[in-house]
Amino acid sequence: MSGPHTTTMHRPANRPDVIKAVHGARWFTAAAVAVGAVNYGYALLLTRLLDVGSYARFVAGQWLLLSAATVATVTVPWVLAQALARARSNAERGDAGRFAVITSTCGGLVMGSVVAAVSTRFAGSATTLALALSTLLIYVTTVTAGWLQGEERMRTLSLLHVAEVLVKMAAGVFLVVALGLSDSGALAAFGIGALPLLLWWPSLPHGSGRPWRSASANRDLWRRAFGIARLQGLVALMAAVDVVLVTMLPTDPSEAASYQASVTLSRVPLFVAGAVSMAFFPALSRRRAGSQLSASAVRMYVLASLPLTASLATVPGALLGTVFPAEYSMMSALMAFTALTGFAVGAINLAVTFSQAVDDYACARWQIVGLAGYTLALVAGWHLDGVRGIAVGGALGAAAALALLLGRLVHRQGTAFLRRTPLLEPLLLTAVLVVLRPFPLVWLIAATAVGVRAVERFLRRPGAPDPAEDQTEVTAGHSSADPSAGLSESTTDRPGTAMAYTKADHPKAIAPHAEEQPGSLLVDAVWRGNARPAEDAALRHALSLARDNQVEGRLARAYPRQLADVVAEVDTANESFRENLVEVTGRLRAAGIPTVLIKADLAGDYVYGNFDLVVPDGRWEAACDALEGWYVERSTYWLERSTKVLLEPRSGPAAHLHTAVSWFGVPVLSTRRLFERAEPDGGAWLVPRPSDELRIWLAHGLFQNLSLDLSELFALRGLLAPDVVAEARREAAREGWLAGGDRALAVAVGAMRRLDEGTPVRLPVPLPVGASLRVGAEHALHLLRHGRTRVAVREAALRVPLVVAKRRRMLLS
Template sequence: MTSVGRVASRPPVHQDEVRAVHGARWIATAAVAVGALNYAYALVLTRLLDVSEYATFAAGQGLLVCTAAIAVVTVPWMLAQALARAGSDTERAEAVRFAVITSVAGGALAAVVVACVAQEFAGPVTTLVVACATFAVYVTRVSAGWLQGTERMRTLAVLNTTEACLKFGVGLFFVVALDLGEAGALAAFGIAVLPFAFFLPHRFRGAPRRPWRSVTVDRELWRRAVGIASLQGVVALLAAVDIVLVAMLPTDRAAAASYQAAVMLGRIPLFLAGAVSIAFLPALSRRRAGDPLTAAALRMYLTVALPLTVVAATAPGALLTAVFPAGYTTVSTLMACTATAGLALGALALLVTFAQAVNDYGCLRTLLAGLVLYVTALVTGWAVGGVLGMAIGGLCGTVATLVLIAVRHARRHGFGIAERPFGRVVVPMLALAGALVLIRPYTLVWLAAAVAVTGVALWRFFGRRGDPVQAGEPGGAPPAPLAGSVPYEPGARAAVHDEHAVRLLVDTVWRGLVRPAGDEELRDALAAARRNQVEGRLARAYPRQLAATVAEVESATALFRRNLVESTGRLRAAGIPTVLIKADLDGDYVYGNFDLVVPPGRLRAAQDALDGWYVQRSTYWLERTTKVLLEPPSGPAAHLHGAVCWFGVPVVPTERLFARAEHPDDPGSSDGHAWLTPCPSDRLRIWLAHALFQNLTLDLSELLALRSLLRPDVLAEARRETLREGWSAGGRRALDTAVAAMARLDRGESVPLPLPLPVATSLRVGAEHSGHLLVEGRLRAATREASLRVPLVVAKKLRRRVP
């Protein structure tokens, strides 16, 4: 039987299809929402800014879009590709570290370049704003790559939409309320990306510790990053050079603004192509060139991009005149060229994505030749016919570049099974374009037809059941099930695979029922086990198929014990007692750090005592006075706590914790333990408090830990202590939720894992505990908890892992 490790490196075609198509729909949905908000933003600014200010804004936006297009694909797509291909946590951690380094360095370089260009058409303040926004976009792209590489497309889609909403609201506030003009409108781009900072990559368990500032020597990552940056940089130039050029050339400002507005409307297909590329890149990176997945991506793009292009290209002048103010008189004349050029540019971007997915960076030469041809056509068109000539030249240059890339791609890789259906897509669109042209003089009739066409296109893209492409023969027959895999069902979603995986995990780990399982089912179950910190229990139930995981868990546990003994031994020698919390000494330990509580006021002394044991020290800004992470050269880090608190909010009194702590009954330790463990009721409360005040979830390992503590005497004592500490109602509700889930697991029923706590419980415990702190006169802690509770609930709900 094939090993799970090798199966994981290349999932079956249908599973990749389902995930990619489902993800593409989420990303495309966000792209439609983002596009609508962006265009609404641009349209509103045509009313709020005068023609000269808007021309400066549009040029600055073009620069930001150009550099953002590079940032959006260079760092995130490199990281996503590396995560999709990685075979170990060490490789994933190295890719994340490299992405952080290149995003900061690339952002600084891009900001300088943008500032040099922006000073040609903008003042010093606007130039600085554009440069700062560029840097902010770059450094937040690591989070986007992390979500893309782990195929959490729903979360990424929500974040993209949130970014557009923030930009719209903040930009209008700056322009209308603060009267900051084009500088305020551009500053919103930098502020809107801040939510991505909440989704930074987590620490990979089992990966060796290295300083984040260290530069990787992995030549493959450098080659991939440079290759992606080069390819996408040229695509970004193709998308933005005309917008910047028209602002710099000596032409009428009203004509330049009209061209820029027409280009913004015509670039809708480019954003759709980007959405499809983001969703399909991880799957394409695991497969060979010319894979049928390329056909799925192309068809998804054309399904919605062709009808929208036809609608935009045939828009009546009377309608556009009503939408745009009087200064934009030539928009209707330019739209046919800019819309068609946008369709070609989107197709070009998809072909470049296909090339980079298989490391074919040789297409850069063809792409550079196309760029030269495109710029030549733009300049020639402007010299011959002004702004209209530039639009025609841009269309000719874009189509010529697309033909060059398409011919090269067809010769080298082919298009999977995509060739046959193209005629059935393009010919009806040509007929539709002719019909809309005929009714163009009748604005209301055209508008009704355009709404119907757009609705049908969107329904075909988002509403149709089943996958748009089946793996196998051109006839579309579904593939035969692989041995040991979950049977294929047309229209099935990725969540179906996760449901089977969770059922196997629960049967094995919770109920102790080990049944035969195929490699694919085990691979998905192992992923669910890692999310629930129980991969060791699952692996030992299937020691032959998951031998590598057994070895990995044993190594991680050994490193934990070694680091625990070394660190607590040093602290005991310095006269500092410690209590180990949130750890089961009888089981596995695969987490990236272990938690040690030191007596009040001894946190600084504990750090000094461990000087020389750790190589890196870090703190989290919300907990910098109560917690510190000390990372040794290898193995899990020591997470020192000056108090049992979360986000600076004290929950379990540290003095009582030490007074009731016990020496561990650990046969794996030598005489004279250097650490203490909480008493049973304290252990129960700490697990519940960790879920209530930080994670807002309980994973399977935590449910197992709680199950062993559900004794009447422990529960009675825990109830008394939570009442004393001011969170009894929230603790009771959380425990009731956990116990109910345990009963369902005992019966073999479906339970979401990790188990989310109800939002009402999370909000209730915040109000209850902050009120208790206020009554006790701890105003600062009460204010801190009350102000953080709602943002914490929102952030955790958004960050919850999506299958």
Template sequence: MTSAQPVAARSEALPDAVTAVRGARWIATAAVAAGVLNYVYALALTRLLDVSAYATFAAGQGLVVCTAAVAVVTVPWMLAQALARARSEAERAEAVRFAVVTGVAGGLVAALVVGTVSAQFAGAATVAAISAATFLIYVTRVSAGWLQGTERLRTLAVVTAAEAVLKLAVGLLFVSVLGLGETGALAAFAVAVVPYFFCRPRHRHGGRGRPWLAAAGNRALWRRAVGVASLQGVVALMAAVDVILVAILPTDRSAAASYQAAVMLGRVPLFLAGAVSIAFLPALSRRRAGTPLAGDALRMYLMVALPMTAVAATTPAALLDVLFPSGYARVSSLLALTAVTGLALGALTLLVTFCQAVNDYACLLPLLTGLLLYVTGLAAGWSADGVFGMAVGGMCGTVTALALFAVRHARRYGFGPLKGLFGVSLLWPPVLVAALALLRPHTVAWLLAAVTVTVLALWWFFGRRSEPTGGGAPEPAASGPAAPPDEERSVRLLVDAVWRGRPRPAGDAELLGALAVARRNQVEGLLARAYPDRLADIRAEVDAATGLFRRNLAESTALLRSAGIPTVLIKADLSGDYVYGNFDLVVPTGRWQQAQEALAGWYVHRERYWLERSSKVLLEPATGPSAHLHIAVSWFGVPVVPTDRLFARAVPGDGGNGHGNTGSTDGTDGTDGTGYSSNTGNGHGDGVGWLVPCPADRLRIWLAHALFQNLTLDLSELLALRELLSPPVVAEARREAAREGWSAGGARALATALAAMERLDRGEPVPLPVPLPVATSLRAGAEHSGHLLGAGRVRTAAREASLRVPLVVTKRVRRRVP
């Protein structure tokens, strides 16, 4: 594709490939953190529980992990694929509804199955804990699929790590403080899923007919769900059957616990493969079979899994004796075998993911053959030499299953995905194993070498500046993918075209990078107008979104106007584009419930965020952006701009043809003593159903939004601020901010914005969106809560003071989400 062709046709190329690789790093980071915490949890339980209780816990954990492995891919991966391939909002909504149905139904079935199995080795309370944990894991995987399908991989990583932290803390509390034993240790799995409830998907419940029944009857989604469940059910069974068998078969409890502990250490590559698969699945689902991007995934896995396997396989017995109590003496003789098994299982997981991405469910037959070989190896090994023989047989069975599946994959799709092997030298793994094995008798020397090897592998994976080799277009051209552009060049192109009004010639890759940055800053329409021929599709998309916004705004405010309820539209520039998913309307004090009733026939779904349930409601129509109804200009239930004064100073909206009357700019509020602006008539102006804030209020609202909510100012907000920087408006805004108790914070936010604008004017590099210093937001919160306390609003002040730090931390993390 030459630079003369429309870039919009390839607008997903750059985000697709880069998001997959960078997302894999984030998910892998979370997997490593979760793995470390899980290992700490398991190691702590070896000290807190006796051998028999730990064996019961390990068997129950194996059941939960086995069924959760199916849930982790059946529900979220099916949803992620559907979201990645969806061509309309209706398709996305139906996919979400289907995921909810299958999550609940699958959770009930899985809970019944694990309850029946666990009853063979555990008491009633422990069985109940295992069943509850299984059901809740299934239900909450809908949130994981939503984050994965929308490629919010950093948020998914944070939630994954939070789940592990919560499980560790709650489990240790239940066991060590409350004395609940293995039952409490397993009940922690159920409590740990709480973070997923805060990331539940946003979807529309409305539509014609019975949308939930229609979703449940979607045959295409059922075929995909059954296919994913079948494939991942086999993989999960391979990963957990040995742990369950060793707990059921008649053997010494010490030997069984040693085997389970060795499996725990040897399955690190399996968790890593799962992380890479999660990150790459949406991108792979938009491609044909055999895409080279699969080679990137395989190489990322091998570059870390191989050295970790070498380290695990050569761990000195003296070091294991320090880590485990005396009842786990056989861990050292089993760990090398379980480590190789974990490496093979991880590679098999990736190959299965490649098949899932292209709906190749026919690979189930060779996968079942591999499972049969694996179980045969376990049984033969058990008969020959007990637990040690089981470890040998499991390793041989897994490696054989992987070889068979890899041959089938290569014959069907060629060697494209296997090219990832050529990025990994086949010589250094055996050399590394030999070197570590020679150092094994010398524990300190081995430990230093193992730490060095692990750090280097992790540095390559997480720290090395590398880009994907597989490209990103859904159907790569024969000439190969374009190289990713330099981020700084893309930002400069955007700034030149949108901020400085000087569009310049650019290659496809650079323009794609600028488009990705423009989307994050809500100025893609302005960029499309700067390059009308090459971004024609983007311009049409933005025009359509803006049209839906103006339609929904007009419809909702007309209904409110007919009910006698005035509204003020905030954080929207009616003269430009509007691509955001909702718009904000403030209603007068005491009219919030009445406003919702007036819009009862307009929206199809109503939702409230739990931190703002008493001050804001989201009303979603069948199509187009939703309406946010506020009782005040507030964030997280803490009002910043008084509602009565906002209405008193508001001016009529202009319906989208400019800013209209700009209102007072000389320090007066323009009122006639009645409480509303004298030029608003009935509160709506002539023929327009809404008001807009006066310039000084608009300036303060943009700054307050950055200070109290986003901790950033994107390019669209800087453009809006630039139009409001006349000295009279700024002076009036300063006086009002002082009246409201956040003048110092507002001044710092404005200074940050002005400094960024000066750099943009000079064409210097600026991070977009522009981050506000965390200290500025914290100080603004402290200043404002002190003002509220002085005004006698103790509960509101306490609310802001208690929420400010956790909200700033949360927003700081979410600000980096792609």
């Protein structure tokens, strides 16, 4: 097979950061909407499941719990995310992770005790215990949130937040209805809901000396923690002060309810700003102040929030009267002002994020001034015109506070973050909605169109060029079979992007911090072909990692003198492997049974424990009979007893006979089509067509291992010719797992690029858990549509427990 085509790529240096942040903001926004909807449904459902007294205790406990959790959610994840984004070595990453564990655990114990002490004033011992434990769990799991945010795994984090609230709701209903635990069960569900985040608990890099003491004494991390807590706490306080004042001041109950309902609707821009801030914060922490990345964040916020603010500010009173009871009639006079307040507070949140990304914690003084002015405007408004005055004063005070922070930001970071902000179209649409307000039906049609347009721009042109317009420029070159070739660019998160394959510009260059990374010796010697001098102890450590990645032979041949015993071991194993393979396939061919050898690279140079052969449909038992006398033991694994048999010989690697390319009894590739397309390989066996081989390696990672080791990356690297990839994608679409295959290939390509560059890569390379879950659902639906109900049900039933088991094993390894 000829080598892959060489390509060159041209991409702005900051584009991957923008795309990652944009995609993350989309996921966070969608998650915020889902979480808000489920929380609202949970509270509404409990009004029917609990008596009045129990519900009152639940509301009080929920308020106490969320107030306590606010401290953790605005401190630990942000500090950890920033530290990971800036970390230059595994030691710094480890320190940041251990600092987060220490602060979250200690904070959880302290705040849990405080919550317990306060809750004794209105609840019994069971409810008090539930609140204390839930507080501790919420605090501890913020480590996972911060780690995923710092790793920029925004989709995983978003899905976990949705899973958290779904588990909370399910657990709460079960504890209340099935076990009769009343308000204590409903509150305990908050802690149970946090448990899924423990499955993604980070594996911290090992440190030297006394790493836990070093992390706890890290003054820089403590400075950031206090600084970020101060900034984010002031934002949270500003978002809540008007609601608290309306509750405390002597106002008419219907007017207070109208204001609170208006604020609930008008705070949506704040959620959008929070999503954009969380997604962009890690990248902003690595970049200079006032960069184009900041402009992309502003653009994304304005695209989503300004049309929404315009719709809320101009909504006709007749429509509000249709949706809300008569007691909320004052909403039509308040919405215009609360909508402006919500937009301004969201913009303040984004401006504060820009400051904290560059460690500019001095902006807290300006926040305090703005908060003081905002509060004074609220109180003055109430004295002048009651609740309506509070709404007007809030809008004016929030606008003044925003102007104050923006002025300071422009002074310190310049105006680059405000460039290309899309204001003209939103302002024109606002004018149209104002004109149409007297005509509720026409206004509703126009507002719907505005909303659809905003969503379309948010999803397709969010603060950066449309990903569809951001295609990589690929220039075909000469073929190359150079084994040291690498990939020039990852495909980021866009499935279906053309794979670009090129020889690394400096295959032996080492990143400045590469030598600090565990496994760098292995990567340099095996992947990059640079066998630098190594001590025996370091080499044996690398050998252990090489065995885990099935490249011990490659490492041993790079150090033939120091690892002479391993060279001899691998040579013996290779000879035994070929002998058994030749004998088994020879016997089967003599019996008229062709075979296809899968998941094996005869030049892989490692110790095989077995080899996998696919036999044609209906020839499985005949193949076993033909091998009578060669094997001494026959066994099956209970989950694969109908598709795979293990034949153990007296010596050497075992033969695994498959009825299909399948995992856990679920076929992925068609056996008939595999044989039709298979090619001879100089022996009694056939090998898959290159596009089939590519899919088999990817499916093995996706459906079984949830990872790709170094030997698999070597195998994949030789299959990334554009025509092979294109054909593999067509076949994957036919088989019903295209999206999952694209995602796995994107991860593999990104890992190869990082290996070429000398940047740290975890080996084996983990595949996203979400990708495995998604490919399982995608493939099961495909099987169901094609009438294979039994196999589809099997895949759907096994996918989640298998993924959880694999994930747990990976975390413990």
